[in-house]
Amino acid sequence: MNDTSPSIATKRQPVADKAPWSLADFVLRWESILVLLLIAVVIGNTWRSPYFLDIYNLSDATQNFAEKAIVALPMALLILVREIDLSVAAIIALASLMTGLAAQAGVPAPLLFLVGPLVGMACGLFNGTLVTRIGLPSIVVTIGTMSLFRGIAQVVLGDQVIATYPSGYTDYGQSYLIKWPPLYLSFIIFLVLAVVFALVLHRTAFGRKLYAIGNNPVAARFSGIPVERIRFWLFVLTGLLAGLAAALLTARIGSTRPNIALGWELEIITMVILGGVSIAGGSGTIHGVMLAVFIIGLIIFGLSLLNVPGIVISVLLGTLLILSLAAPLLLRRLLRR
Amino acid sequence: MSILSLSHISKSFPGVRALHDISFELEAGMVTALIGENGAGKSTIVKILTGIYTPDKGTLTVNGTQRSFSSPRDSWAAGIAAIHQETVMFDELSVAENIFMGHMPTGKGNLVDWPEMRRRTAGLLQRVEANFGPDTKLKDLSVAQKHLVEIMRALSHDASLIIMDEPTAALSRNEIEDLFRIVAQLKAEGRAIVFISHKFDEIFAVADRYVCLRDGEKVGEGDIKQVTEPELVRLMVGRPIDQVFPKRDIAIGNAVLSVKDFSNATEFADISFELHRGEILGFYGLVGAGRSEVMQCLFGLSAPARGSIVLEGKPVSFSAPDQSIAAGIAYVPEDRQHQGAVLPMGIRDNVTLASILQHVRGLFLNRHSEQDAVRKLGTRLDVRAANWEQRLQELSGGNQQKVVIAKWLATKPKVIILDEPTKGIDVGSKAAVHDFIGELAEEGLAVILVSSELPEIMGLSDRVVVMREGRIVSTFARNSWSAEAIVGAATGAREAA
Amino acid sequence: MSFILRNREIALAIIIALMVTGIGIYAPPFVSPDNISYVLDDTSILFMMVLGQMMVILTRGIDLSVASNIALSGMISASLAESSPNLPVITYIALAIVTGTILGLINGSLIAFVGIPPIVMTLGTLAAFRGLIVVYGGGNQVNASEMGAVFQGFPKIPILGVTSTFWIMVALSIGVFVFLNMTRAGRGLYAVGGNPEAARYCGIDLSRQQLLVYTLSGAIAGLCGYLWTARYGVAYSEIASGFELTVIAACVIGGVSIAGGVGTVPGALLGALFLGVIVNALPVMQITPFWQMAISGFVILTAVILNARSEKRGIKLILPEARRAAGGTP
Structure with missing residues (x-):
């Protein structure tokens, strides 16, 4: 020990501020791969279908994914902190039901938009409490609440359909909010939220805390980050935005059935995972999720232009999800050799 | 007869030389005490013997044949069994299954022969004079009983070498006596036993031989009857303490923190x-002994305890670390990998993690402000890295620890608690950290240093508080202590002065 | 009393018995031998699926693709029956099992050897397998009239008052019970799930265990694919949709811990029986079947909350008096 002490002061290399820029790193970044994939999807679609690049068609395409994409944003944050919410589609069903009941009770159109988010928030509070206060695994809790929330919707609705929505409400879902460029409300909300989420995650102290929790929840707690409180509020946020998605979805299709948004949780989680958010927590970006949203949205839209049935598309999406995880794992194994 | 011999074993990890040219023999029917301070290399030897690590150099010879273990399975097959400090077993399974997992007796149709397994377990239970049944679930046993299960697991395999890694750490007096009785029995059967303990009274009670390690090298071995406790301490600690740690001359100021009658239900x-x-x-x-538990409770990590904490004249109590950090307390935890560092994140993000709000301008984080802080602290702590964005997992243990300390300094604390700050880091970084601790005190910080390394404690501290079984047993001042007295107080081997 | 509370199988059995008694008092036909035999037959597929899922969950995994596996295996088997309706019934069954096994192998090999997290892997195959039904069958539906009598008759053959489906379930339960309790590999599943690190010390290989359980889970789903399509006389892309959640729910109710390493065959079967009784009691109690989902959600949540309560938090016992109080010294 004696002989090593003096060397400390003498041998000192300057430490660079930033990691050196490397082309390989940049190209191998997940987001770069997604960009290439998106370009491929656009080219493929344009080549196969002359209707694809029509601005009105593209705008209509956003109707098919914007609501899911809105929920994918908070889901990305949840998965980032090592939690998951499988009940989002069921929350949408329950929120849509309550919106329907409110409409039947004569609640005026603008206020109808508040019902969904409020119901969703309540559902999120319930999930969050069970997971963070009682300490139950989120996957089991949300499988349970998935049955419970949709079950309640089913009990109330039976095999009935609520389709008595005022046009002042459905217009928001069915016609352009902005005429040129033609944009629907749901897509505008998604874009605004995506920017907000990206800024929060990548530019604020809160975002940094989320990464710390996802990478090492224990060290995060030791560093003064209120891990469980943050997780709790992320569940509430996820519920809230699922409720907002329900409001938009209900306005768009103008009706509520018990099977509304059935299976959406899988598509939403696929968007998040394909976007590069690690299911183990701690890594992922909002721009990655946005790219995945567009890739999935445009694949589905392009294939539906070609009259491919939706269920066949799910083969492609399922495979894409698995490949998106397998590829980096296999690549890493190859590189290690 | 030598059951196992290590010859010229060396093992290094990035930045750390864990073992250097270690040779010794383990004899049948003998208990060999492996002694040394934390970080001396004992656990690396255990891991090499149990097949978790493979040595870089040197050979292992078991019963006359040279062997190399590539997995725990190989070591087990060679007749080596280890009983670990923290039992690593299956809580939800029965005693019999825990004993025979991986080598259950099978009968007709390759089906597990439960009656045979129970019968053999009952035999083992009788041998160790245990008072529980083969079908008891492990989770229903006490720590001492779980130790017995591990011992039976070793016996079930007829292991010729049994490694006991601090087996008495969680046992009561009676339980320790029971354990020693079993050790004597194993010895009589001609097995070799490696006994690792920090308690000298136990070593003298149970061991026949000793092997002493220091900084990864063997510094002595011999017959236990030929040495005295002070000689062993000197061997472990090595050179005279004052030379290694030039204690700075610092004027002690006013009381910053005073803790009174701090207690919780089960830990301290x-x-x-x-x-x-x-x-x-x-x-x-x-x-x-409960030192980390006290510190973590003080820092607000566990449920609040009874008693009072007064910080700079004001009574305080913390229910979460963000409160204690805001009040000016910093805690560098013991387990660097799990509690201290966020390994997949970069140096900069780690350093600013606990003080992130200092870098918020308006709504957003200011990169330049973070950059400045990291450059300042990183340079001050002499963090060796390629750039400040490098991930912690790519750094050596010593540099990781410097980053963790930097993180806590960034919170501008008044009191800094360092829990085993040099555990598992290389000698160079260790010296840097020691130097730095002195520097902090010089700047007027109040420092609590929790350490199991006597030279570190004696070299740096102004006073030493000794804890045993959740209580403070004595406090020594710098001018009136001796290594023997401190160790004696900690082990309870003799009444503290 | 404390023994009953500690033993969840007995507690669950008592709850089910009380439930059945209550329903029987309210609606006596519910406890008639005919109806009991019907309920057992109706729940048999769930019983079998729960066994496969339990083995997966024991290793800290999850298989979300089982319902899609049922639908795809059922469709492939039914298509064979449609094109050649007079083969021996074992051919259809074997085809379904082989299909299911291959699907399980796909899950297992990617999880075990590539390291894809089970939840994501089976989420992907949940979508992919169901889509393949349409790719394979061109979106067509195989109806009862097209399957032939051989294909449809077998699961309904009455033996000793219950159907052959029930007896298949009994045989499978015994098989799984023997495997889990009487073989090294079976006990190894508990070891791997209970403490993967310690299992490694005991020489138990996690990858091989994973491959095994996902393949078994797939094989059972394949068998159930045949039984499902033959029993209900229809094969199309939507059958058994969402059934994976019912299966997982039954596991959770039956005391299978999602954290791995905990679960028994009797427990899992009772969990399935619990849901089976509820589903079949609703019409008898004149409650609309729409209550089913909400009730199962409620039951899952209750079950996990009760589980969490029974698990004590690890507190360190350092003070000698605390250790004595906890009974550390025998």
């Missing part, structure tokens, strides 16, 4: 001490 009781500006207060004790 009646903890009272005062900490002053510029003072380094050492906390010494055996592993599991």
Whole structure:
């Protein structure tokens, strides 16, 4: 020990501020791969279908994914902190039901938009409490609440359909909010939220805390980050935005059935995972999720232009999800050799 | 007869030389005590013997044939069994299954022969004079009983070498006596036993031979009857302490923190001490004496305890670390990999993690402000890295620890608690950290140093608080201590002065 | 009393018995031998699926693709029956099992050897397998009239008052019970799930265990694919949709811990029986079947909350008096 002490002061290399820029790193970044994939999807679609690049068609395409994409944003944050919410589609069903009941009770159109988010928030509070206060695994809790929330919707609705929505409400879902460029409300909300989420995650102290929790929840707690409180509020946020998605979805299709948004949780989680958010927590970006949203949205839209049935598309999406995880794992194994 | 011999074993990890040219033999029917301070290389030897690590150099010879283990399975097959400090077994399974997992007796149609397994378990239970049944679930046993299960697991395999890694750490007096009786029995059967313990009374009670390690090298071995406790301590600790740690001359200021009658239900009781500006207060004790638990509770990590904490004249109590951080307390935890560092994140993000709000301008984080902080602290702590964005997992243990300390300095604390700050880091970084601890005190910080390394504690502290079994057993001042007295107080081997 | 509370199988059995008694008092036909035999037959597929899922969950995994596996295996088997309706019935069954096994192998090999997290892997195959039904069958539906009598008749053959489906379930339960309790590999599943690190010390290989359980889970789903399509006389892309959640729910109710390493065959079967009784009691109690989902959600949540309560948090016992109080010294 004696002989090593003096060397400390003498041998000192300057430490660079930033990691050196490397082309390989940049190209191998997940987001770069997604960009290439998106370009491929656009080219493929344009080549196969002359209707694809029509601005009105593209705008209509956003109707098919914007609501899911809105929920994918908070889901990305949840998965980032090592939690998951499988009940989002069921929350949408329950929120849509309550919106329907409110409409039947004569609640005026603008206020109808508040019902969904409020119901969703309540559902999120319930999930969050069970997971963070009682300490139950989120996957089991949300499988349970998935049955419970949709079950309640089913009990109330039976095999009935609520389709008595005022046009002042459905217009928001069915016609352009902005005429040129033609944009629907749901897509505008998604874009605004995506920017907000990206800024929060990548530019604020809160975002940094989320990464710390996802990478090492224990060290995060030791560093003064209120891990469980943050997780709790992320569940509430996820519920809230699922409720907002329900409001938009209900306005768009103008009706509520018990099977509304059935299976959406899988598509939403696929968007998040394909976007590069690690299911183990701690890594992922909002721009990655946005790219995945567009890739999935445009694949589905392009294939539906070609009259491919939706269920066949799910083969492609399922495979894409698995490949998106397998590829980096296999690549890493190859590189290690 | 030698059951196992190690010859010229060396093992290094990035930046750390864990073992260097270690050779010794383990004899049948003998208990060999492996002694040394934390970080001396004992656990690396255990891991090499149990097949978790493969040595870089040197050979293992088991019963006359040279062997190399590539997995725990190989070591097990060679007749080596280890009983670990923290039992690693299956809580939800029965005693019999825990004993025979991986080598269950099978009968007709390759089906597990439960009656045979129970019968053999019952035989083993009788041998160790246990008072529980083969079908008891492991989770229903006490720690001592779980130890017995591990011992039976070793016996079930007829292991010729049994490694006991601090087997008494969590046992009561009676349980320890039971254990020693079993050890004597194993010895009589001609097995070789490696006994690792920090408690000298136990070593003298049970061992025949000793092998002493220091900084990864063997510094002595011999017959236990030929040495005395002070000689062993000197061997472990090595050179005279004052030379290694030039203690700085710092004026002790006013009391910053005073803790009175701090107690919780199961971990510690009646903890009272005062900490002053510029003072380094050492906390010494055996592993599991409750030192970390006190510090974590103080820091707001566990449920609040009874008693009072007064920080700079104001009574305080923390229910979460963000409150204690805001009040000016910093805690560098013991387990660097799990509690201290966020390994997949970069140096910069780690350093600013606990003080992130200092870098918020308006709504957003300011990169330049973070950059400045990291450059300042990183340079001050002499972090060796390619760039400040490098991930912690790519750094050596010593540099990781410097980053963790930098993180806590960034919170501008008044009191800094360092829990085993040099555990598992290389000698160079160790010296840098020691130097730095002195520097902090000089700047007027109040420092609590929790360490199981006697030279570190004695070299740096102004006073030393010794804990045993959750209580403070004595406090020593710099001018009136001796290594023997401190170790004696910690082990309870003799009444503390 | 404390023994009953500690033993969840007995507690669950008592709850089910009380439930059945209550329903029987309210609606006596519910406890008639005919109806009991019907309920057992109706729940048999769930019983079998729960066994496969339990083995997966024991290793800390999850298989979300089982319902899609049922639908795809059922469709492939039914298509064979449609094109050649007079083969021996074992051919259809074997085809379904082989299909299911291959699907399980796909899950297992990617999880075990590539390291894809089970939840994501089976989420992907949940979508992919169901889509393949349409790719394979061109979106067509195989109806009862097209399957032939051989294909449809077998699961309904009455033996000793219950159907052959029930007896298949009994045989499978015994098989799984023997495997889990009487073989090294079976006990190894508990070891791997209970403490993967310690299992490695005991020489138990996690990858091989994973491959095994996902393949078994797939094989059972394949068998159930045949039984499902033959029993209900229809094969199309939507059958058994969402059934994976019912299966997982039954596991959770039956005391299978999602954290791995905990679960028994009797427990899992009772969990399935619990849901089976509820589903079949609703019409008898004149409650609309729409209550089913909400009730099962409620039951899952209750079950996990009760589980969490019974698990004590690890507190360190350092003070000698605390250790004595906890009974550390025998």
